[in-house]
Amino acid sequence: MLWRVRTTLPDRPGSLAVLAEHCGRAGVNILGLQIFPGVEAVTDELVLSTPQGWGASGTAHLVERAGGRNVVVQPCTEAALTDQPTRYVQAARAILASPMSFPDVVARLFDAEADPVDPDGPPQDVMEMTVGEVQVQVRRTASFTATEHARGAAMADLVSDVLQRTRAESAIAVTAGRRMGGGATPEHVVDGGSVSAVVDGVVVGLATVQDPLAEDPSTRPVVLRVDPAWQRRGIGTRLLVDAARLAHTLGADEIVLTTRADNQAVLPMVLAAGMRGRIRMAADVLTVRVAVRELRPLTS
Template structure:
C-alpha cells in the first residue's frame, strides 16, 4: 500500500537524512519526494510504501519522532509516483483533447476525494479564477501549498485561454459590422457554437459528409488551428458567424468555408473568399481551390461575387472551383 506523507520540517542540513534513517529502520520505503519551499520552514511530501498493517497514525508518529511537524498521511494510488509536472500536463491534455471537466481533473490532481486524513482539522480553501472572472473553489483537509496553488491556477488559466469553459455566445444584433480575422485558440467554443447553429444542409455542403454533433473540443481545436494552414473567422459583435480553413494539401492550396444560415446572402462568404485568396497569395500560391458538395451552387456564386473567373471541375462527386491569384493582392498573416 502506498501513502503520501506531508510534513513541515526545519530548513537545515541533515534533516532529510534523519527522516530517511528513521524510515529505513522501520521498513518504510521512500519511493518519491517533492519539496514545497516556504520560509522559515519547508514542507516536504513523500510517497512511501509501508509494512503490512501500518496505518496513517503509525506513519504520522514515525515522521513526527524523526523531526516532522504538522504531519498528514493519506492513502494514494500508483499514479502518485508520476512526477507532478507530467501529471499536470496530462491533465491539460485531458481537458483540451478528451473534453473532461477542468474541475474534475483538478480535484484528481489535488487529491481532494476520500480517503482523506483521519485526523480531520477542517478544510483549507483554494479559490481559482477562470478566464470569465468566475471563481472555482476547491477544498480539502490537507492544507494547499503555494506551489500547488500556482500549478492549479496555471492549469485553469491555460485551458481557459484555449477557450475551454467560455460560455456559448448568443447571437448579437445585426447592425454590428462584420470583421474577418485569423482564428485563435480562444475561438474554440465560439466555432463549436457556430456549428451547433448551422443546419444539416449547410454542414453537409461544408464537410461533404454528415457531421456528428455535438462537436468535440478536439475537432473545434483543429478547426481554429489547422496543422498546415490558417483558419479565418467572421466576427459580428461577440459572435463568430462564419469560418473557413485555408491549407496546403500537397502542392494545392484549398479553402473551405462555412457561414451560419441566418447570415447567408449578406456578403460574408465573399469576404472570406477574398481574405483567403490574399493570404494564399502571401504564401506563394499561384491559384486557390474551393471545395464543396456537388449540388452546392451558392459557393460558385460567392466566388463570382468576389470578382474571380473560375475553372470548375468535379472530383468524386464534389465540385472543385479553382481561381488564379496572379492579380490578387497579398494579405500578410496576422
C-alpha cells in the first residue's frame, strides 16, 4: 500500500535519520521525499510503501513516534513518485496550452481540490492565487507550505502573462482587420433585467440578470451570450460590466456565471472587465463569482 505523508519535523540534524530508522524497523519503505524548509521546523512529504494490512492511522502513528507533528496521511498511487520538476514543467505546458485550465491543473499539482469545501468535512487549508483581478482558490487537508505558496504565485503570474499577451494580440488583430463590421459600434440597450448589444437592429449579444439564488438572495446568476460572428470584439466584456452594474441596481451584492470548464473566453473576459472575481472549477463546470457592491448602478 502506498501513502502520501505530510509531517513537520524539528529542524535539527538527524531528524530524518530517526524517521528512516523507525520506518526500517517497521518494514516500511520510503520511496519518495520532498523537503519544504521553514524557519523553526521543516515540512517533509514522503511516499511510503507499507506492509499489507496497514491503514492511515497506523502509518500516522509510526511517523508520530519518530517525532513527526501535524501528520496527514492519504492513500496514493505510483503517480506520486513522478519527478517533481517534471510535474511542474508539465503543469506549465498544460496552462500555456489552455489558460482556463489553471484551477484544475494547479489543484492536481498540489494534490488539492478546486471545488468548495464540504462544511461537514475536516478543516482544510486554503491557498489563494491571483490572476489579474481574479482569485483562484485550492484547498486540502494538509497545510500549504511557504514554498508551495511561492510556486502557486509563480504559476498565477504565468497565466496573467499569457492572457495579457493574448489580449494584446487580439487587440492588434481587431484594429488591423476592422472586425467590428466595417466600423459598426454596438448600441447597448437595457430592458428590465437584461442588457443587449444591438447592431443595425440585430441583437448580437445578450446578458440577462436572473432572479436571486434561493440559498443566497444577495447573489444573482447572469446568463451571457454573444453571437459567434461577433465574439472576440469586446462585446462580452461590455455586457458583463453592464450586467454587473444592473445586478447592483436590482439589489445584488454578487453575480455568478456558470459555464463549461473548457470555455476559453471567460477568464480573459473577466480580466478585461477589470472586476474582482473568484473562479472555481469542479468536474466539468466553471463558476465565476464577481462582487458588484462597489459598481455604479445601471438604469435604462
